[in-house]
Amino acid sequence: xxxxxxxxxxxxxxxxxxxxxxxxxxxxxxxxxxxxxxxxxxxxxxxxxxxxxxxxxxxxxxxxxxxxxxxxxxxxxxxxxxxxxxxxxxxxxxxxxxxxxxxxxxxxxxxxxxxxxxxxxxxxxxxxxxxxxxxxxxxxxxxxxxxxxxxxxxxxxxxxxxxxxxxxxxxxxxxxxxxxxxxxxxxxxxxxxxxxxxxxxxxxxxxxxxxxxxxxxxxxxxxxxxxxxxxxxxxxxxxxxxxxxxxxxxxxxxxxxxxxxxxxxxxxxxxxxxxxxxxxxxxxxxxxxxxxxxxxxxxxxxxxxxxxxxxxxxxxxxxxxxxxxxxxxxxxxxxxxxxxxxxxxxxxxxxxxxxxxxxxxxxxxxxxxxx
Amino acid sequence: xxxxxxxxxxxxxxxxxxxxxxxxxxxxxxxxxxxxxxxxxxxxxxxxxxxxxxxxxxxxxxxxxxxxxxxxxxxxxxxxxxxxxxxxxxxxxxxxxxxxxxxxxxxxxxxxxxxxxxxxxxxxxxxxxxxxxxxxxxxxxxxxxxxxxxxxxxxxxxxxxxxxxxxxxxxxxxxxxxxxxxxxxxxxxxxxxxxxxxxxxxxxxxxxxxxxxxxxxxxxxxxxxxxxxxxxxxxxxx
Numbered sequence: 001x002x003x004x005x006x007x008x009x010x011x012x013x014x015x016x017x018x019x020x021x022x023x024x025x026x027x028x029x030x031x032x033x034x035x036x037x038x039x040x041x042x043x044x045x046x047x048x049x050x051x052x053x054x055x056x057x058x059x060x061x062x063x064x065x066x067x068x069x070x071x072x073x074x075x076x077x078x079x080x081x082x083x084x085x086x087x088x089x090x091x092x093x094x095x096x097x098x099x100x101x102x103x104x105x106x107x108x109x110x111x112x113x114x115x116x117x118x119x120x121x122x123x124x125x126x127x128x129x130x131x132x133x134x135x136x137x138x139x140x141x142x143x144x145x146x147x148x149x150x151x152x153x154x155x156x157x158x159x160x161x162x163x164x165x166x167x168x169x170x171x172x173x174x175x176x177x178x179x180x181x182x183x184x185x186x187x188x189x190x191x192x193x194x195x196x197x198x199x200x201x202x203x204x205x206x207x208x209x210x211x212x213x214x215x216x217x218x219x220x221x222x223x224x225x226x227x228x229x230x231x232x233x234x235x236x237x238x239x240x241x242x243x244x245x246x247x248x249x250x251x252x253x254x255x256x257x258x259x260x261x262x263x264x265x266x267x268x269x270x271x272x273x274x275x276x277x278x279x280x281x282x283x284x285x286x287x288x289x290x291x292x293x294x295x296x297x298x299x300x301x302x303x304x305x306x307x308x309x310x311x312x313x314x315x316x317x318x319x320x321x322x323x324x325x326x327x328x329x330x331x332x333x334x335x336x337x338x339x340x341x342x343x344x345x346x347x348x349x350x351x352x353x354x355x356x357x358x359x360x361x362x363x364x365x366x367x368x369x370x371x
Numbered sequence: 372x373x374x375x376x377x378x379x380x381x382x383x384x385x386x387x388x389x390x391x392x393x394x395x396x397x398x399x400x401x402x403x404x405x406x407x408x409x410x411x412x413x414x415x416x417x418x419x420x421x422x423x424x425x426x427x428x429x430x431x432x433x434x435x436x437x438x439x440x441x442x443x444x445x446x447x448x449x450x451x452x453x454x455x456x457x458x459x460x461x462x463x464x465x466x467x468x469x470x471x472x473x474x475x476x477x478x479x480x481x482x483x484x485x486x487x488x489x490x491x492x493x494x495x496x497x498x499x500x501x502x503x504x505x506x507x508x509x510x511x512x513x514x515x516x517x518x519x520x521x522x523x524x525x526x527x528x529x530x531x532x533x534x535x536x537x538x539x540x541x542x543x544x545x546x547x548x549x550x551x552x553x554x555x556x557x558x559x560x561x562x563x564x565x566x567x568x569x570x571x572x573x574x575x576x577x578x579x580x581x582x583x584x585x586x587x588x589x590x591x592x593x594x595x596x597x598x599x600x601x602x603x604x605x606x607x608x609x
Contacts, residue, residue, distance in 0.1 A: 039503025
C-alpha cells in the first residue's frame, strides 16, 4: 500500500515537470561512454544535435564517403586515418589538386572536451569544422550542390530521413552527422587509462614519467617536465574555455613565427599561440607541432628541454618553468636528465590505445561491406 | 508514528518537486565582484601589489565549497554539493544561485575557500568539480583551490610569470561572514554580494615581492598565499 502511495506520488511529480506536448525532442539513443575522470560531457553536446545511432552511422559513412570531394577520390579519412589515430603521418596533407596547406592534420580524439577547433581556433563548433574541408579548395574542394546531388543519387536520402526526419540533404545536416560520428571517437583504453582504473601496474619508468609529466618544476624542491600545465589532466589536452588552451610553446622567435590565434582574434598578443592538442595516441601521430616540424617524440622532448625560442608571446608557464634557477631573461630550459627524458617518453607511449585504432565501429563501412 | 512515516513519504515530493510549486523556500543569489584594491578587476590590466611590482593576470579562478547559512535560531542550513568555481565572467562579476533556501531570517553565511576532504580527491563530478575544467592538478592531488596565471615585468625589464596554483589541505580556509543585521530571505530578490580582492593574495600578513618569489605551486611558498587569502581576500559587502 505504502509503495503504491509512493509510486503514485513519483508519477505525479514526474508528469508535473515534463516538457509540454508538441515540443520536438530528438531521440538520444546512442550511448557515449567515457570514464568519469575525463569530466562531464553531456552539457557539451549541442541541444540541436544529440548523438543518435542513425546519426552516428550516417556520419561514419559520410566520413569515409569520397563523393564529398571534387574528384570523388578523397574523403575525410584520407587525412584522418584510424590506424594513425585519425592523422595521416604527414606534415602537410595534399588536397585533390595536390596543393598542400600550412598546418598538419589534427588527430580526432575525445573531441567532446574541446572547443575552438583547428590549430588557430577559428572553428567554433564541430559541426562547422566538419564541412569546411569539403569546401576548401586545397582540401576536398567540392561545392555542396554537387556533393548533395551525388549523395541523393547514391541513395543517401533515406539515411538522412532516418537520422534527421527529413529527406532534404543539406550542408547543415552533413555537418551534424559528421559531428555526431566524431564526438563518438572516444579513446579511453590506453595503458594509462588501465592504470588509472587500477587494471595495470606501470613500470617504474612509466610511473616516474607520469609524475614528471604533470609536475611544474620548482628549482630545489620539485623536478618536473612541465607538460601538464598545458596538456591538462587525463585528457592531456588544452583548457576548453575560451582560448585558454592556446599557447606559444617557443617554436620560433618574434621575427619568424606563424600567426596562430592572432589570425582569429586580431590581437598581437595572440601571435604564435596554437591549440594545445590532446596527447592521446601521440606515439602514432607523428610528425609533431602545427607544422609537423618534429619527426619523433625525442625531438619534441628535446625542444621543450633545450630548444625554446624566446619571443614576446612565449607562454608564461614555459618562462616560469625550469628545474634550475635561471637568471632573469635567460632562455628557458628544463635541464632534464637523460633518464627523465626517457621516463617522459615512456609515459607518452602509455597513451596509445590499440582498441581505439582498431575499433570496428570507427572503421571504413564501405570496406567492411566487401569483407 | 504514522504521521512521521507519512511525512517521510512526502520527503521526495518536497525535494524533487518543480520549483514553481514551492512556497516555503526561495532562491538566494551569491554575487562575487572581482577587485584589485579599489579598482574593478580586468584581465590583462596592470595592477601594483604592496611590493610595487606591476603585474597582470590572464586567468583567475577560485573554488568555494560547503556553503552554510545560519538562521536566527542558530540552525545551520547546509547547501548540499555546493562546490562552486568563481571567476570573472560578466565583466568582473560572477553570480551563482542557491535554490531551496528556507524563507526566514539569517545571521551568517559560511563557506570554505578550497575543497574540503574526500571530494577533492574523489574524481566524482559534483557541482563544479570537474576534472576537465583546468583546475585539477592530476589524478592523485585533487583540485587547485585558487589559480592565478599572470606575468610581471621584472627590474631587468624581462617578462616573468606570476603563477599561483594553490591546493593542499593546509590551504583550505574557512570563511565566516556575520551579517551586520539579520538578513531576511523572502520569496524573491535575495542577494548577498562579496568582493574578492586580488591584491590581498599578496599581502596581509605576507607581503610578496615577485622579484623574489613569483611561482607558488605545491611548494612551501604556496602556503604563504594560503595564509594571505585566509582573511580579507573575500569580503562581505554590507
